[in-house]
Amino acid sequence: MSAATHPLVEVDVFRDAMRMTASGVAVVTTDGEAGRAGVTVSSLCSLSMEPPSVVFSVHRDNRHLEKLLANGVFVANILSDTQERVANSFAGLIPELRDNRFLAGDWSELLTGAPALDGALCNFDCRVASVFDFGSHRIVAGEVLNVRNQAALPLIFSDRTFHRLAA
Numbered sequence: 001m002s003a004a005t006h007p008l009v010e011v012d013v014f015r016d017a018m019r020m021t022a023s024g025v026a027v028v029t030t031d032g033e034a035g036r037a038g039v040t041v042s043s044l045c046s047l048s049m050e051p052p053s054v055v056f057s058v059h060r061d062n063r064h065l066e067k068l069l070a071n072g073v074f075v076a077n078i079l080s081d082t083q084e085r086v087a088n089s090f091a092g093l094i095p096e097l098r099d100n101r102f103l104a105g106d107w108s109e110l111l112t113g114a115p116a117l118d119g120a121l122c123n124f125d126c127r128v129a130s131v132f133d134f135g136s137h138r139i140v141a142g143e144v145l146n147v148r149n150q151a152a153l154p155l156i157f158s159d160r161t162f163h164r165l166a167a
Contacts, residue, residue, distance in 0.1 A: 022158035025079045027090045028056060029107075029115040030064075032071030036115065037064035038101055040091040042157045044076050052144040054124050057137040065138060069131060073112035074142060078122040080152035081164040086117060087155060111146045123148040 029038035039062055047055040054076055058065050068074050079087055089097045089104035097103055106118040110125035117123065126142030133139070156163040 019159050022156050022163070024121075025087050025155045025157050025162070026056065027077045027079060027086055027117060028058075028068065028074050029077060029090075029102075029117070030068040030071045030074045031114050032067075032073060034067040034070035036102065037067035038090045038115070039064045039068075040087050044078070047141055052147075053129060053141055054126065054144060055139060055141045057134075057139045059136055060133060060138045065140075068140070069128065071114070072128045073114045074126050074128065074140075075110065075112070075114040075116045076124040076126060076142070077117035077120040078124075079117075079155040080119060080121045080150070081155050082152075083117070083120065083155055084162050087157075087162065110148060116148065119150065119152070120148075121150060121152045121154050 023042045026041050026044040027038055028041055039058060041056045041058060044054055044056040047053040086105045088094050089101045092098055102115065107115040108118055110116045110123060112125050112127065114125065116125065124144050125146035126144050128140060129143040130141040131138060153165050153167060156165065
């Protein structure tokens with residue numbers, strides 16, 4: 001049997017190790033003919049400077065991913081340290097907001113028409129450039145068409161909880 005069919009690292013060992021890493025928190029949102037949707041991700045990072053692009057991953061079974069791919073546009077909203085409620089809403093952790101996650105924040109639009117979270121640390125307004133599957137997740141690369149920044153501190157996720165940087 002090959003290592004590809006029997007990984008050397010057990011899933012629980014890998015999951016416990018990864019929870020020790022720290023990352024910023026983003027809510028990826030979309031709107032268009034397929035409808036409005038969004039999801040919280042902690043996997044967003046830059047992909048390329050030329051062209052400016054970002055990449056993130058979402059579990060292939062995520063019901064919001066289909067709308068994002070059909071719309072072909074998204075905004076990656078990097079959350080500030082005051083936006084933990086938005087992160088929890090788009091992670092589906094606030095039952096009263098499950099059917100309308102967008103009530104958790106104030107929204108505007110940039111070039112693509114996808115919802116951009118007001119007060120976010122940064123909004124990357126993107127067009128879907130490439131999508132591929134790896135393991136349990138779908139990886140989405142987006143070409144950045146517009147950026148909106150605001151001076152604020154980031155919301156950090158580590159050890160399965162949110163943290164704030166000291167000012």
